[in-house]
Amino acid sequence: MTPEIEKRIKAVRAGRVPAGYKRTKVGIVPKDWGEVRFHDMFSRVVRKNKEGNTNVLTISAQYGLINQNEFFNKTVASDDKSNYYLMKKGEFAYNKSYSNGYPFGALKRLDFYDKGIVSPLYICFAASENNQCPDFYVHYFEAGLMNKEIQAFAQEGARNHGLLNISVDDFFNSNLLNPPLSEQKKIAEILATQDRVIELKEKLIAEKQNQKKYLSQILLTGKKRVGDYKDPWxxxxxxxxxxxxxxxxxxxxxxxxxxxxxxxxxxxxxxxxxxxFLVKNDxxxxxxxxxxxxxxxxxxxxxxxxxxxxxxxxxxxxxxxxxxxxxxxxxxxxxxxxxxxxxxxxxxxxxxxxxxxxxxxxxxxxxxxxxxxPSLPEQKAIADVLSAADEEILLMQKDLEQEKLKKKSLMQLLLTGLVRVNE
Structure with missing residues (x-):
């Protein structure tokens, strides 16, 4: 990172407007970035489930919109699903429930299924025709850049039942940053590349965990012995x-x-x-x-x-x-x-x-x-083998966490214009 960029970041974080930047309702951003209303870029989806679709979706931090059975191993939807919203691949949903990591709810795009249904408590929307890079906004939402807007009109008192009281009108009147289209595409591609790095490392870890699981199974049942141990268990x-x-x-x-x-x-x-808090006796x-x-x-x-x-x-x-x-x-x-x-x-x-x-x-x-x-010496030998496998997995997981932190840092810098893609 160049000294000029570091100086700019320091200025913006201190509330000062550096050369080439401007102050907006969303924050201090490059002068050539636009500020639009949510309804300028997205339109509401209120399509009811008239076709009897049973692919009930929920929002997951890691997977986005995913089938409830796959995620919870059960469906928590009502028997009558005709009032649910029917979503198509590429459309978005906002879950107003706050959760760990999502203090003002989560906004996710449907990527894994052609169609699915969500609770009518969700706010569903699709990219408008003038929004030519919805991929940019997938990362924008993931970075939590809508939180400040949602916080401004969310009624805090509604949190008692875990659901933020947010009107549809307020949601669609919120403000969004809108960089030039060419810059949106470059930002989206950089972040998508980092996503691919993370996905690859997650797959490698899953493979290694499966290998360790198989190794554990054959060692802990005596199907394969370690060293020269031959005494019967x-x-x-x-x-x-x-x-x-x-x-x-x-x-x-x-x-x-x-x-x-x-x-x-x-x-x-x-x-x-x-x-x-239920325990009265300290x-x-x-x-x-x-x-x-x-x-x-x-x-x-x-x-x-x-x-x-x-x-x-x-x-x-x-x-x-x-x-x-x-x-x-x-x-x-x-x-x-x-x-x-x-x-x-x-x-x-x-x-x-x-x-x-x-x-x-x-x-x-x-x-x-x-x-x-097995005998105690053989137990110790088995423990050494499994410990080595665990250590390898732990190192891979630490590497994965570094890549996730890198993605988070990239989002905060690129999606706010603190660092420009041509710098």
Whole structure:
């Protein structure tokens, strides 16, 4: 980046207008950039689902408009979908619900399907004939450059039910930046190229994760042995490797209140899982867990609420069963073997309770379960192989995050005109 560009960026961020720039309602932008109303570039789509389309879409941060079943593994739409808006490929939708990363809702284009339907709570729109580079606005919306406009007319009080109260008229009267068409196309192509880099790296990571999954399967079942180990694996009760841990305490700085999330493990509660405001007793005790403890939830074991604590000291709900791993087992290997499908299915046989969602698998029953497990030296050798694969994936993920940060930086510089494509 040249000293001249750095000086310009510093001036704009300080609220000063550098040479060749002007102040607009949207911000300080190049003099040859236009400022238009949303309705000048887009027209509303109010096409009702009269054809009985069942491809119900939702907005995802990563995938944009995607089928609800693919994203949630279920459909949360009403039975009667005739009132839903029917969208065609290339059209856009605005979801007024605020969410993590989208404080003023998300605007996404339909790219993956020829047609789909969305809730009538969405605002749908299509590029007008005079908008000759809608690709530019795909990135413009992704960068959150509409947030300031939406914030100006959104009624904050409506947030109590998670939906911003935004009128259609206000939305279509909002302001948009409109660079010269040639510059829009160049910006869109630069950002699309960066998207392709990100997509390629995501595919490589997915391939590597599948390879690791296959490697885990053959190593953790003994189908492939590491090194020169040839001793047969023995069936042994989990009680030989796990010890029940039931330490109660009030959450503190050393062991804060956390959630145990399926497929993730011990993690900060976040908005979705935080129910602490419902607890009136600030002296309530929770179970303490520490690094490499093994944890499971009786109710949600079959959907992944089981595994190691890889976070550290924390306090979690008393509904979880917690175990410390004995010194004759490698935690990550033991945990992975327990979570093999055949072992999880066997563990589910111990469920007790007549009402779905209120099942209980007693710790004593769980510990009676027998698993096939190698000797401690072979466990360590397996752990080394899998750890090397994890390290490779971690490095690839860090590289991917750098590319995403690069895309974010490019959007902030190019889509606001702080850096011109011909510089």
């Amino acid at each position: 023995e069936y042994s009760a989990l009680s030989n490797y796990l010890t029940i841990k039931d330490v109660r305490q009030i959450p503190n700085d050393e062991a804060p209140l956390m959630a145990f999330i399926a497929g993730i493990g011990v993690s900060p509660k976040g908005e979705r899982y935080d129910r602490s 002296k309530k005790e929770y179970k303490r867990t520490d690094l490499n403890d093994f944890i499971y939830s009786s109710n949600n074991l079959d959907v992944g609420s089981i595994g190691l604590n890889s976070y550290g000291s924390a306090s979690i709900s008393v509904v979880y069963e917690i175990f410390s791993v004995n010194s004759n087992a490698v935690p990550v290997v033991l945990s992975s073997i327990i979570q093999l499908p055949e072992n999880l299915n066997y563990a589910l046989r111990f469920r007790q309770g007549a009402i779905y969602g209120q099942y209980r698998i007693y710790a004593e029953d769980f510990l009676s379960m027998k698993i096939k497990i």
